[in-house]
Amino acid sequence: MKFSLKDTEKDSLLNNLKTANLKFQKIYPGDKPDRQAVHTVYGGANLFKSNTCVKMGDIALRNLKTYAPDFTVLARVLKFKGHEDLPGSEKKIKKLTKKLDKMSEAERKLEPEWLAYSVYNKIIQKLKTEPVEDFRIDFEDGFGNRPDDEEDATAVKAASELAMGMQNKTLSPFIGIRIKPFTEDHKYRGVRTLDIFLSTLLQKTNGQLPNNFIVMLPKVVIPEQVTTLVRLFEIIEKENNLQPGTLKMETMVEATQIIMDDDGRNPLMKIVRAGEGRLLAAHFGTYDYTASCGMTAKYQTMDHPVCDFAHHMTKVALGNTGIFLSDGATNVMPVAPHRGKALTKEQLKENQDSVHNAWRTGYNHTMHSLINGFYQGWDLNPAQIPMRYAATYNFFLSSYDDAVFRLKTFVDRAAISTLSGDIFDDAATGQGLLNFFLKAMNCGAITEEEALVTGLTLTEIRSRSFYKILEGRRGRRGRK
Secondary structure (H helix, E strand, O other), X not given: OOOOOOHHHHHHHHHHHHHHHHHHHHHOOOOOOOOOOOEEEEEEHHHOOOOHHHHHHHHHHHHHHHHXXXXXXXXXXXXXXXXXXXXXXXXXXXXXXHHHHHOOHHHHOOOOOHHHHHHHHHHHHXXXXXXXXXXXXXXXXXXXXXXXXXXXXXHHHHHHHHHHHHHHOOOOOEEEEEOOOOOOOOHHHHHHHHHHHHHHHHHHOOOOOOOOEEEEEOOOOOHHHHHHHHHHHHHHHHHOOOOOOOOOEEEEEOOHHHOOOXXXXXXXXXXXXXXXXXXXXXXXXXXXXXXHOOOOHHHOOOOOHHHHHHHHHHHHHHOOOOOEEEOOEOOOOOOOOOOOOOOOHHHHHHHHHHHHHHHHHHHHHHHHHHHOOOOXXXXXXXXXXXXXXXXXXXXXXXXXXXXXXXXXXXXXXXXXXXXXXXXXXXXXXXXXHHHHHHHHHHOOOOOHHHHHHHOOOHHHHHHOOHHHHHHHHHHHHHHO
């Protein structure tokens, strides 16, 4: 067979292409397989205690059981699939619940009430075991502008409580602080709080940080603000004998200028590069962003089109970089307007209606985020947490069978790409499907055993890398 290209010519061209390909792959390595929390709870630094996350779980569970004493109530409020056919009388509800309680999970999945029953019970289990996945001790909006001596004292106290939480094992799996922004008005205060907080914490813990500790820098609009935080991290690490690169950060997308700069370009990749590998996530600030777009308070909602535009611009700019993205918060709190023991029937009804309306708002906002590919968001009140899990569990469980089929087909063929039904999957989608199961397992939507039906082993699932799974399987086939 005759070829037009000489080997030397071909090799030279392909080697040049290899350099460009590897450079691209380094910038866009794909989805990060690390665990991502489904939410971040923000609380004022002045209120933070070592057991804050535990108490939040108790409040959240009490709120859920008060206003949804059984799974049928929650299903009707949120309009889960099949809610119209659920029984209404207390006697029939108890009979149905008893029947479902006795069934195995495989048997329950054949029942029309399975989804509503499973979501409700998984929420309760989550609130009892790990109610808060990520918490941010807030020195910015949740704390406000206070005298320097008060913020100094709060930084010392909050750091001391965090150290106590580390000792007592009462912290959330992910935790961190939000300092004030590095604007001209607040930069000195932000640096001072960071220094006091970390110095106090490291002194009390003999140089140890909590697992998955992160510093949130808000209102970033230029790369120099991020670069400054990186340089400060280097100084703090050196002074406290921390390994270089130990301190990590995240930023916020909450101004129009971080979506489009004065050159008409999206600056988010410049912001990420300024982090020099320390910037792990970008969180959306719903209310600052909508305000910067000129929206009045009444229309500053998470599902407003201006927010969707910012979300899409952020995903386009940071897609496949491995940077975690988080949506913002719902500002409608599911808190009853009437308090006390001697409430009238009308007041009790108003309490229920108010909470249920807030539940629907929070649930719908979270579902909107999930559908648009934002698997994390903010919660500002313990009573919002149950709806975070209601939406998350419904999202994953209702998509479970389809995801199992697609991933199982992909794994069985162990090829670069495969056609599953009428949906074409490539290797990147394989990692996306694997991440679906990782996210679902991490938040408690499914168990590891329920992921095994994909044909993956637990070792493969825990590798968190679809590429490694395929490489391992090809290697085993090659040895046969």
